Amino acid sequence: MESRYNPASIESKWQQTWAQDGLDRTPQDSDKPKFYALSMFPYPSGNLHMGHVRNYTITDAIARLKRMQGYRVLHPMGWDAFGLPAENAAIDRGVHPATWTNQNIAHMKRQLQQLGFSLDWEREVATCAPDYYKWTQWIFLQFFDAGLAYQKESAVNWDPIDQTVLANEQVDSEGRSWRSGAKVERKLLKQWFFKITDYAEQLLNDLDKLSGWPDRVKVMQANWIGKSIGAYLEFPIVGSEEKIGVFTTRPDTAYGVTYVVLAPEHPLTQRVTSADRKDAVAAFVKEVGEESEIDRTAEDKPKRGIPTGGTAINPFTGEEIPIWIADYVLYEYGTGAVMGVPAHDTRDFRFATDNQLPIKTVIVPEGEDAAKPLEAAYTEAGVMVNSGQFDGTPSVEGKQKVIEYAESQGFGKARIQYRLRDWLISRQRYWGAPIPIIHCPDCGAVPVPEDQLPVRLPEDVDFSGKGASPLAKLENWVNVPCPSCGTPAKRETDTMDTFIDSSWYFLRYTDANNDRQVFDETKVNDWMPVDQYVGGIEHAILHLLYSRFFTKVLRDRRLLNFDEPFSRLLTQGMVQGLTYMNPNKGGKDKWIPSHLVDANDPKDPQTGEPLQRLYATMSKSKGNGVAPEDVVSKYGVDTARMFILFKAPPEKDLEWDDADVEGQFRFLNRVWRLVHEFVSSPKGTKNNGQLTKPEKDLRRAIHTAILEVTEDMEGDYQFNTAISELMKLSNALTDAPCKDSPVYVEGIETLIKLMAPFAPHIAEELWNEIGHSDSVHHQAWLEVDESALVVDEITLAIQVMGKMRGTIQVPANLDKTELEKLARESEVAQKHIAGKEIKKVIVVPNKLVNFVVV
RNA sequence: UACAUACUAGCUCAGAGGUAGAGCAAUCGACUUAAGAUCGAUCCGACGCGGGUUCAAUUCCCGUGUGUGUUACCA
Secondary structure (H helix, E strand, O other): OOOOOOHHHHHHHHHHHHHHHOOOOOOOOOOOOEEEEEEOOOOOOOOOOHHHHHHHHHHHHHHHHHHHOOOEEEOOOEEOOOOHHHHHHHHHHOOOHHHHHHHHHHHHHHHHHHOOOOOOHHHOEEOOOHHHHHHHHHHHHHHHHOOOEEEEEEEEEEEOOOOEEEOHHHEOOOOEEOOOOOEOEEEEEEEEEEOHHHHHHHHHHHHHHOOEOOHHHHHHHHHHHOEEEEEEEEEEEOOOOOEEEEEEOOHHHHHHOOEEEEOOOOOHHHHHOOHHHHHHHHHHHHHHHHOOHHHHHOOOOOOOEEEEEEEEEOOOOOOEEEEEEEOOOOOOOOOOEEEEOHHHOHHHHHHHHHOOOOOOOOEEOOOOOOOOOOOOOOOOOOEEOOOHHHOOOEHHHHHHHHHHHHHHHOOEEEEEEEOOOOEEOEEOOOOOOEOOEEEEOOOEEEEOOHHHOOOOOOOOOOOOOOOOOHHHHOHHHHEEEOOOOOOEEEEOOOEEOHHHHOOOHHHHHHHOOOOOOOOOHHHHHHHOOEOEEEEEHHHOOHHHHHHHHHHHHHHHOOOOOOOOOEOEEEEEOOEEEEEEEOOOOOHHHHEEOHHHOOOOOOEOOOOOOEOEEEEEEOOOOOOOOOOHHHHHHHHOHHHHHHHHHHHOOOOOOEEOOHHHHHHHHHHHHHHHHHHHHHHOOOOOOOOOOOOOHHHHHHHHHHHHHHHHHHHHHOOOOOHHHHHHHHHHHHHHHHHOOOOOOHHHHHHHHHHHHHHOOOOHHHHHHHHHHOOOOOOHHHOOOOOOOHHHHOOOEEEEEEEEOOEEEEEEEEEOOOOHHHHHHHHHHOHHHHHHHOOOOEEEEEEEOOOEEEEEEO
16 A cells, blocks of 8 residues: 555546446436435536535535435436527637537536546436427427416517617626627517416425425525515596506505505506696606616615696595606506505605605504604504594404405405516527427417427527527528418527526436436436435525426426425535735726735735735636636545535535645545554454453444434535544544554544545545455445443533532433432532532433532 | 524634534644654633523523625515
């Protein structure tokens, strides 16, 4: 055995051996319980960064542990390969998106393999491959067939210079196109939507089933869905047949409505405006329309609005009330109109005060009357007053009663409102899965027949970045006969949002090479749900919500039989790098790339100014990244893995620190030396059945380590503390005086096995060196021998009045009376209780005795 | 603004109603021409702040401060 730990040679050696032996392949026929470990698949941007490495290291450690624990493990990898950067590469550099993407995939796959992740590459998927997006299109048709895919006019971001539609992420916070810099306009286009709102209630309720998800992710999803229970009420417009519908959560305040407000965009605005107000209203609408979303919703801004001159009737009181328009009413939410109840809503109160609108109190706290004027809105529950027949009703009950009354009178009903909107899935660009629809002048939107899938992306395309989507310009691709009636028709030229590709990839892994079906029902139901999903918190809402939605729809199509796709979710923290900032500079210039800075004396290389040191998420613009391959070439994969797992709990941000990486490398070196000394010394053969005290102590250390590591890995994966236990065991072995004992052999073997999921290469090498021919990764995980944990003597704490006064050594497992007797007789206790009356004695077996004195 | 979450050694993090703990860093010593590696030893704590419950609170409860994240007028 080499006396020095040389990671480079052992890592490549074992990676080859494992590949040959098929160590990473998913077991096909096995009666073992299943375990599906999954990392969120990456976008093939070209290079693996530390965030990827952290993500996959976590999942890999789990996969390896579960294999040792007797599970058949599915641990696949693939590529979220459609998307904008590929198309930009085409526009900027003239490389075809497919070429660019495939090169990146090849490069990143090689990087992953060098990192030794135990992935089953036979199940690799890439969403841009026709044999994948064929099934994405097939799933779209399932949605279409279920009535869950529909078209609607919708506003898109339109770049007037490039004459093209932009995605939201291509529009900066100033509302300008990232490419042309032009002010983006809103333009109405016919777009495809998925009806996720049909599943809002299920998506909300089933969050309760996700006990293995972090609470904050569930809270974020619940907020996103945003369920409100209330009423829909209609206010007739004076001099018109039309009515203004509003949604309210406070129907109990309906008698306090003193005005109605429309969003400026509301179509009724034109209708209700009186002739003399036309110009003022038009000016106001224009002004608000030009404001950016940010200005309009700024918190400190006063609520602005103007009267339209029109009036409506409060159907509860019969009073005429003015109709206003105001910028604080959002057209996108509810009905785009609200009833104004200044007395009982803070926003309405402020608006009414600013605009001299009447304030009418209709709820009072119990035992008070409505006489005194309000200084602020009273938004709590209370008793209804000034509310006709409802006077005296508690407002909580009043909600339901008012709804019933409105319903009986025909001007309202109960309603549940969600913040969640339908999912706009059309993208006017090339590098995505084409929507498999043909528009026929006679038959309308006709699905492409299944046997004609996939609708392939044409390859000879012009990428100028200008004009309509590249697909729309391809006459011979667009013009096809209608599949239903044969008349000349046109293909849909939009492609699908890439979130659709990633909403079902975890299902495809269970049967990745099936060319006849999207997946085999038995296989998907066998492997799913994913037992442990690992990825970034940035997907807390969109990707995870969409995937849950897809799962429920496909379940209702009877393609699978479970409700939720991911049983347990681990949202890993970011990887942060040491970052230098010049506080005197602004914008991007303030970040000074770390390779330009002397770490001992951080100064701006241009100005000589002192720099601030901080930790920030690694990024190109800050120049604070650490390249995985640099770390690997210096210390090896196992050190990188150990550092990443040890430095922070997985869900927290990780501060990259070279000194700590060094520390992990030293730990692996210590283990290497320990085993090296063990291999080159005579083995213990002594076995007379009776263990000496050092042997007992060492066995206790061994089995404590097994217990702690196993517990740390159960549930929430505390890798950092698990590795800390490995260090303790390693220290115990180093210090052990009984190196010739069979217990020492047990200790060495235990340490290597416990290390295997975290540092797989060195564990395999050491396992091999101590004389085993089978892989350490095939060994069964360790069982705790409870008897080894037993201690003969314990330290008993002596407390007086709850304060620690000292300790005594006593035999373990004495009963309460014996403990009390020993404690009472002890010197420490005597010193503090002598001459005092003992009122009470609390005895906690094997822990402490507490005297309560007068 | 609401919600979530955190606050423990210089740093990163464990911990549990009952003696506060690991790793790294630091300091000193040994070895070395020197450095590194290694070995040995050492140091470190109002458990954010205030109150309550308890025989006993760092741990449970309430309030408060600070940081972070999501959300930003959702009617």
